Amino acid sequence: MTETRPSDTRGRILDAAERLFMAHGYDGTSMRHITGEAGVNLAAVNYHFGSKEALIREVFRRRLDWLNEERMRVLDVLEAEAGKQPLKPSAIIDAFFGTMLRMAGDEARGGMTFLRLIGRTLGEPAEFIRAFFAHEYQAVTERYKEALFRALPEVPKAEIVWRFHFMLGATSYAIAGTDALRLVTDWQIEDEDSMDRLERLVPRLMSFLIGGLRAPLPPLNSPP
Amino acid sequence: MTETRPSDTRGRILDAAERLFMAHGYDGTSMRHITGEAGVNLAAVNYHFGSKEALIREVFRRRLDWLNEERMRVLDVLEAEAGKQPLKPSAIIDAFFGTMLRMAGDEARGGMTFLRLIGRTLGEPAEFIRAFFAHEYQAVTERYKEALFRALPEVPKAEIVWRFHFMLGATSYAIAGTDALRLVTDWQIEDEDSMDRLERLVPRLMSFLIGGLRAPLPPLNSPP
DNA sequence: TTATGATTCAAACAAACGTATGAATTATAG
DNA sequence: CTATAATTCATACGTTTGTTTGAATCATAA
Numbered sequence: 001m002t003e004t005r006p007s008d009t010r011g012r013i014l015d016a017a018e019r020l021f022m023a024h025g026y027d028g029t030s031m032r033h034i035t036g037e038a039g040v041n042l043a044a045v046n047y048h049f050g051s052k053e054a055l056i057r058e059v060f061r062r063r064l065d066w067l068n069e070e071r072m073r074v075l076d077v078l079e080a081e082a083g084k085q086p087l088k089p090s091a092i093i094d095a096f097f098g099t100m101l102r103m104a105g106d107e108a109r110g111g112m113t114f115l116r117l118i119g120r121t122l123g124e125p126a127e128f129i130r131a132f133f134a135h136e137y138q139a140v141t142e143r144y145k146e147a148l149f150r151a152l153p154e155v156p157k158a159e160i161v162w163r164f165h166f167m168l169g170a171t172s173y174a175i176a177g178t179d180a181l182r183l184v185t186d187w188q189i190e191d192e193d194s195m196d197r198l199e200r201l202v203p204r205l206m207s208f209l210i211g212g213l214r215a216p217l218p219p220l221n222s223p224p
Numbered sequence: 225m226t227e228t229r230p231s232d233t234r235g236r237i238l239d240a241a242e243r244l245f246m247a248h249g250y251d252g253t254s255m256r257h258i259t260g261e262a263g264v265n266l267a268a269v270n271y272h273f274g275s276k277e278a279l280i281r282e283v284f285r286r287r288l289d290w291l292n293e294e295r296m297r298v299l300d301v302l303e304a305e306a307g308k309q310p311l312k313p314s315a316i317i318d319a320f321f322g323t324m325l326r327m328a329g330d331e332a333r334g335g336m337t338f339l340r341l342i343g344r345t346l347g348e349p350a351e352f353i354r355a356f357f358a359h360e361y362q363a364v365t366e367r368y369k370e371a372l373f374r375a376l377p378e379v380p381k382a383e384i385v386w387r388f389h390f391m392l393g394a395t396s397y398a399i400a401g402t403d404a405l406r407l408v409t410d411w412q413i414e415d416e417d418s419m420d421r422l423e424r425l426v427p428r429l430m431s432f433l434i435g436g437l438r439a440p441l442p443p444l445n446s447p448p
Numbered sequence: 449t450t451a452t453g454a455t456t457c458a459a460a461c462a463a464a465c466g467t468a469t470g471a472a473t474t475a476t477a478g
Numbered sequence: 479c480t481a482t483a484a485t486t487c488a489t490a491c492g493t494t495t496g497t498t499t500g501a502a503t504c505a506t507a508a
Binding site for chain 1: 485486487488
């Protein structure tokens with residue numbers, strides 16, 4: 001629906017790159033892996049995207065554009081419904097993190113693969129990737145921070161920013177794995193099949209995030 | 225202070241590798257970067273460690289051995305003090321995460337550099353790194369999970385395991401950055417100098433973690 | 449001192465990397 | 479159909495990668 005498509009070479013490259021970057025990271029994925037997996041010629045990436053750097057930017061852009069617009073839209077709806085009174089913190093958290101997590105069930109928008117790629121990438125060392133993310137996310141995080149400030153007027157703003165940050169970390173890590181996670185989860189979870197696991201992850205994570213957000217404030221340290 | 229050293233080539237390599245892996249990741253750091261930064265010959269890494277893979281394993285091992293022994297020791301002390309009654313969850317969390325975070329102030333044990341390396345690496349895609357971590361951590365996480373089970377007998381074990389996992393994610397992300405973090409934290413935090421920031425991070429994160437751990441349980445999903 | 453083992457060194461290796469080229473092929477328009 | 483543009487292709491370029499080699503240098507002990 002985006003454009004007339006004489007050939008799906010572009011799409012095949014993006015899909016393969018998404019999957020491989022998720023599995024092996026940016027530096028760990030070569031052009032030959034990508035084009036091999038996509039079944040296209042090696043030169044196709046540079047023809048269609050210009051460079052490897054531009055490719056991964058496009059991999060993220062085609063998903064993040066929708067996600068961040070959706071996050072804005074959901075917040076619009078919430079604020080319209082609430083009128084002038086502040087939102088419930090849990091509603092804001094669900095709008096930001098829940099909207100992202102629910103992408104896992106939407107295969108047309110990347111599904112679990114893209115979600116895990118996001119989780120991985122927030123810890124990615126490459127400078128241009130971090131810069132790109134900061135730019136893509138700026139407007140959205142700004143709005144959500146403001147909404148949280150209004151929702152929690154008694155909590156110092158610096159504290160909210162930190163906790164927003166902690167929530168991002170818990171979420172990234174939760175979705176990045178199922179592999180890395182096995183560090184902590186060997187048993188007891190295996191008996192749920194992966195469908196169950198994903199469906200239960202959202203409410204589980206959401207409870208944790210809201211518990212953390214609403215936790216008692218840390219003691220102020222005294223020394224002068 | 226650690227040992228008699230006929231030459232500190234090994235140590236210089238480990239220090240440089242630690243710093244560079246932290247800054248650019250495993251695949252993003254070349255042997256020539258490492259040996260150049262360390263001021264040693266290119267072949268020195270392969271002579272002293274055998275391979276790049278063995279090098280990064282040693283980078284982690286020299287720090288993690290101490291950290292995980294310390295975690296065990298602290299838990300021993302706590303359990304001895306408590307006698308037969310269960311520990312406070314907050315004490316367990318502090319023993320596990322606080323012990324690690326306080327390494328940031330201990331320059332002889334890697335300090336902030338190693339701490340940020342850990343944060344980065346828990347999301348590292350390379351298979352052998354994940355395998356190594358899982359192996360190094362197994363005994364410790366097992367003991368801490370058991371301690372948490374006893375401390376929170378009313379909470380389902382699966383829930384505790386998940387929340388332990390979320391806590392790991394929040395912690396990794398919190399220490400990995402100051403760079404990546406700038407995504408969410410642009411202002412309001414800059415006015416604290418970096419010493420303050422680090423000192424305040426520990427109680428802030430600890431409050432968040434305990435709030436998440438003690439949060440109300442997620443609703444059970446109903447469908448049959 | 450000489451002899452022996454440990455370490456450092458410059459140089460080279462094949463393999464893999466991202467990118468560029470120009471010809472061949474395919475699609476589109478007149 | 480023909481002409482023009484878009485795309486695919488095999489191939490090659492110059493770097494950079496991790497690792498190896500054999501000689502040179504160092505330290506230690508007899």
